[in-house]
Amino acid sequence: MDGKLIILGCGGSAGVPAIGNWWGACDPNEPKNIRTRPSIALKTKDKLVIVDTGPDFREQMNREKLGAPDAVIITHTHFDHVNGIDELRTFQRQDKERTFPTYGMADTLKSLQAHAHYMFQPSENGFYRTVCVPHEIKLGKNVIENIPMQMFEQEHGTMPTLGIRIGNVAYSTDVKRLDGFAMETLEGVVTWIVDGAGYHNRSNPVHACIEEIAEMNEKIGAKQVFLTHMPPIMDYKTMVKELPDNFAPAYDGLAIDFAAA
Ligand SMILES: [Zn+2]
Numbered sequence: 001m002d003g004k005l006i007i008l009g010c011g012g013s014a015g016v017p018a019i020g021n022w023w024g025a026c027d028p029n030e031p032k033n034i035r036t037r038p039s040i041a042l043k044t045k046d047k048l049v050i051v052d053t054g055p056d057f058r059e060q061m062n063r064e065k066l067g068a069p070d071a072v073i074i075t076h077t078h079f080d081h082v083n084g085i086d087e088l089r090t091f092q093r094q095d096k097e098r099t100f101p102t103y104g105m106a107d108t109l110k111s112l113q114a115h116a117h118y119m120f121q122p123s124e125n126g127f128y129r130t131v132c133v134p135h136e137i138k139l140g141k142n143v144i145e146n147i148p149m150q151m152f153e154q155e156h157g158t159m160p161t162l163g164i165r166i167g168n169v170a171y172s173t174d175v176k177r178l179d180g181f182a183m184e185t186l187e188g189v190v191t192w193i194v195d196g197a198g199y200h201n202r203s204n205p206v207h208a209c210i211e212e213i214a215e216m217n218e219k220i221g222a223k224q225v226f227l228t229h230m231p232p233i234m235d236y237k238t239m240v241k242e243l244p245d246n247f248a249p250a251y252d253g254l255a256i257d258f259a260a261a
Pocket residue numbers: 076078156174
C-alpha cells in the first residue's frame with residue numbers, strides 16, 4: 001500500500017510559539033519554527049488514518065484540508081497527544097452514522113476511556129452518541145484501513161508509547177529508549193521520524209537526545225532521520241547547521257512517501 005505520511009505537527013508539548021508568545025531559541029521569522037503538537041496523518045488513495053489527536057487537531061486537519069479520518073491511532077495518553085479527541089464529534093455531526101475505530105495498546109485505551117469516557121459511550125439521555133470504538137493493538141503486524149504496519153513499544157520514562165513502522169518509514173514519537181523488539185522492527189527502515197526533544201541533554205528522563213538517536217541509528221540504519229516533538233529550545237536553522245548529515249528537523253506540513261507491504 002502506497003501513500004503519504006504528513007507531519008501534522010512536530011512541536012513539543014507546548015508547541016512553538018508556546019503560550020505567552022514564547023519562542024525560546026526559535027527565530028520567529030523562520031516559518032518552519034511554527035510547530036503544532038505532535039501528530040501525523042497516513043493518507044492513501046482512499047483512506048486516512050490519524051496518529052494522535054492533540055490540542056491542535058482541528059487546526060492541523062483544516063490546514064492540510066483533510067476530511068474525517070477512517071481511523072485514529074493513539075500512541076499514549078499525555079495531553080499533547082489526546083486532548084483534541086473531542087474534535088471527532090464534529091466530524092460525526094457532519095455524518096451522524098460515523099464512528100471512529102480508535103486503536104491503541106491496552107493500557108492506552110483504558111486510560112483514554114477514563115479521560116474521555118463520554119466519547120466511548122452514548123449519554124444516558126441519548127443526546128450524545130458513541131464517537132470512538134476501541135480496538136486493541138497487538139505488537140507486531142497490524143493492518144489498519146488496508147495499511148500494513150508494524151507496532152512496537154517504546155520506553156518514554158513515565159509510560160510506554162507506541163512506535164509504528166509503515167514499510168520504509170517509521171514514526172517514534174515520545175521515546176527515550178528502545179528494546180530489542182523495537183530495534184529489530186526498525187532495522188533497515190529508510191526514513192525514521194523520531195522524538196529528539198532531549199536535544200543536547202542526555203539526562204532528559206523522557207525524551208532521547210541527538211546523540212542517543214545517532215547511537216540507536218547505528219543499528220537501525222535509517223538513511224534519513226527527521227526529528228520531531230521539538231520544543232522552543234530547538235531552532236530550525238541552528239539544527240540544520242549542527243545536526244549529523246543524514247539528520248534534519250521535521251516541519252509541520254512535511255510529506256513523506258511510504259510504501260508498505
Ligand atoms: Zn509524551
